[in-house]
Amino acid sequence: MNLINYADSALSLLPPVVAIVLAVFTRKVLLSLGVGIIIGALLLTDFNLANTASFIGDTATGLVWDDGALNAWNLNILGFLVLLGMITALISVSGSSRAFADWAKERIRNKRDAKLMTMVLGCAVFIDDYFNSLVVGSISRPITDRYHISRAKLAYLLDSTAAPVCVISPISSWGAYIIALIGGILTAHGFADTGHLTIFMQMIPMNFYAIFALLLLLCVAMFTLDVGPMRQHEQNAQKGELYDESKGMPPGATADLPEADTGKISGLFVPILVLIAATVFFMISSGADALAADNKPFSVLGAFENTDVAQSLLYGGLVGFVVTFILAFVQKVAFNMIAKGMLMGAKSMLPAIYILLFAWSIAGVIGQLETGKYMASLATGNIPFELLPAVLFLLAGLTAFSTGTSWGTFGIMLPIAADMAMGSDSTMMLPMLSAVLAGAVFGDHCSPISDTTILSSTGASCHHLDHVWTQLPYAVIVALISIAGYIVLGFTSSVLFGLATASVLFVISVLVLKAKSNAQ
Structure with missing residues (x-):
């Protein structure tokens, strides 16, 4: 069938806007x-x-069968979700989660330590944002639950150490993808003298949103800066209500599971470490195979650039599941408990899978409408050159918010930012590219149709929209700080001045939030 082209029409914004507005008012x-x-x-x-x-039928079918073959990416991600649900449930059934919570009680003595532990783990597991949110959530949830930290706060901790860390980490699925994109763009514009990895490292201080999102998260963990709806969730958590029970069980929850008395902390750490190691192995292995097929020399960065993330997650999940299953037998867990854990673990992921399938579907529709291209076209007007970094940050944020994808926004907006820099001042190339990266992560953080946001909710076992609304004020605060930094950078052409301005505003913001928190 012939589809109508909306690349130049504001109507392309209608589906995501309607979906988001409806979500606000209906909470469904x-x-x-x-x-x-x-x-x-x-x-x-x-x-x-x-x-x-x-x-609509073709779109739904395309989720599992595309271009005459299985849609491997989608199916592998869904398979990984089911496997991780079963791994988490088996760890709980074996009593290992409780054993870990008891062990940590002697070392993690308060809420602040529990939040800092989650943040440190989130920064350490930086190979992929999906992996980060789901795995760190599984490890941290028993501890944050023990110290009455709301699931919404846990989801914020996970989400704000996923994309912000991955986007500035060269050895990650994000870093490799960005380096490949930027490398191609710079080569096309005649910037081939400096290594692509070196350029990526130079851009890290210019990614204001990622830097200050992590710093704000640290301050929230240290000083209990509960802003907006987060305050109510934290107050409810103090009363024992870790999530809004009136909305039912959240994705990833495994309630009413029996727990064995023979649990050991090795039953938690060994499966998770094996899962991480296996996933990294398969990421490097699949990337190495792709390099060999193209007759290219092997390098770790090259392997990450060409890796099959979804397949690696599935294979790593399978290895992790087998190890968890064996350890449950070694710990003498009854077979009926193991079977119940596996079934309940798989079922616990169904709400997240449903949301993800719908999010992928609307992403496909938005792609056909070319919403991203329309958003990108807004940047080509008569905008003062000095404001371009800030404008690109905002447009990248709006594009990621509307489409639900950071990576798609990178692909659309980075070439446009490079063309604009070449048409005005090539010395601003890297700051403008960095502004796009930062804005895309900001939009991804705010979007209820973002798969990263969905999986952060799942990892924390938090109702999805509760996570979206509680994280939004923090994301907006950091975005405003970043915009100010990019405006100063644009007028001064100095990254140092832009970073200094943003730093001053950040300190002021934290002091204001801390004063309000103390007053309340």
């Missing part, structure tokens, strides 16, 4: 995403109902 994620999908399909098919139904 699947309903909101479903309406957005239908509206997008109607627009694309010029309101032909038969073609609309056919398009």
